[in-house]
Amino acid sequence: MGGCHAKPLTHDADTSPPRAAPATPPPGCATPATPGKKHWAVSPFFPFSTPSPSPAHHLFGGSAASPRKSSPARPGAAAGSAPTTPARRLLRLPFPPPSPAKHIRAALARRHGPPRPSIPEEVGGEGEGCGGCRGLDKGFGFNKGFAAKYDMGDEVGRGHFGYTCAATVKKGARKGESFAVKVIPKAKMTTSIAIEDVRREVKILKALAGNKNLVQFYDAYEDNENVYIVMELCEGGELLDRILSRGGKYSEDDAKAVLVQILNVVAFVTFKEWFIEISSRSANIMILLSVVWNLAISVALNFLFTSKDENAHLKAIDFGLSDFVKPDERLNDIVGSAYYIAPEVLHRCYSTEADVIHGSEITMTLNCHWTFLYSDLSKLILFLIFTESCSEGQLYRRLTVDELFYLKAQFSLLEPDRNGCITLDNIRMALTREATDAMKESRVQEILVSLSVLQYRRMDFQEFCAAAVSVHQLEALDRWEQHARSAYDHFEKDGNRAIVIDELASELGLSPSVPLHVVLQDWIRHTDGKLSFLGFVKLLHGMSSRSL
């Protein structure tokens, strides 16, 4: 076990120097064995200068097209040369995002880095076992016994601090099952920041479970030498590789398919972080930053395909800060002002201590942060997600971006399960947690009773939106009539069945004193006895005896 499968070192002169080999490489691992399977020196790192727009092109407003430039491109710089798409228009940023090229280059160089050290067979106590960093607490409280449970296989990738291998379960019910294990040597955790980064990464992975475009986290282990993060094995390779293998050529549709998945994660994590972590004020702003930053800028490196299949899902795999925040680097060298504007950042003098901010400062920081995210990125996210995932004219598609944003956040607060559905229990918990005293006395029970149908089924986001939509609000929309008509057409296709006036009256709870045939005659279409458009619209209002 712990055999050497390290990828060879091919070092691009243009990139940062190769990292020093570990002090004691295991036998047989000292020399890279075969020539590199890729030759990055002759490949463009990010060949996005093709006429077809790539996901990154949209994300970066064209800056990724020239990765070798040292300064970031101006926002919308390419706008004059190509027709402006809605996505590009939405993402014309107020500030230039920093170029991702430096990070991509460094990451490519690392892939061909030195061989990895071995995994100890024997497991020990909590790690003081690494040299050169006494005094640092390297105990994470993770499980012990990694080596007893998993057989390590081939290395599948490597990064700054560690390497990732395929591994199989040795025994038990899951015997033979394959996972990916990211091994982070404790010897590389030479500062408290590095240690905190690992802690945070695991925390984020745990917290973000349940999105189809996020790698599934299973467990974290540790021994004297290493931390082991066990997660789903994505066998389809990195997005970057696929982009390169296509020569960077993506049709609008293909690019959209990729971008939608990426933004699905961005939307998921930002909503979740913002509304759960941040609102509880125990927030660590850098978590938010790291997630958004990693996803938006290093997308091509940190997204893997689940399989080699053309239509394989993309999954975000890396939630560490280490890609971008090194203890010895100041954040203002790295982070674009539009992304994170803590008070310290505004003064352009801060280091990684700036990551815990409380009270009013949080508000200020996030206001700035969200001015950007909310106004630009979220529009694009919602535009794409909702045009992508809704094929028919349901009413909730007619919500404004702001309303969808709000509803998505509310929905996340209910903590949907992995399939993106909520149960009665989720709602019960949220109500118990959030209800005011006055509400607890009167409304909670009532609300739960009204939702009793959820005892037998779950509610997805579409239904949630439909339930939350106020027809009165929708009526204020310019194209309300048109929206209502398309919703009716949808209903007409598979829901509209013949109804008699008495049934309708009982559905509406009308009292016997109401002259039904006079009041309801327009509600039913005489040709086939089905609900008419007028009836449909009125029904949306939940018309009662009183309003009649």
Ligand SMILES: Nc1ncnc2c1ncn2[C@@H]1O[C@H](COP(=O)(O)OP(=O)(O)OP(=O)(O)O)[C@@H](O)[C@H]1O
């Ligand atoms: N779940 C996984 N399935 C398959 N391969 C993976 C998985 N996780 C990571 N890898 C491979 O390992 C590489 C390094 O992983 P990752 O980016 O998480 O490591 P890191 O040490 O955090 O690196 P970085 O320097 O980017 O922070 C990835 O680029 C990928 O090729």
Ligand SMILES: [Ca+2]
């Ligand atoms: Ca990475």
Ligand SMILES: [Ca+2]
């Ligand atoms: Ca990382």
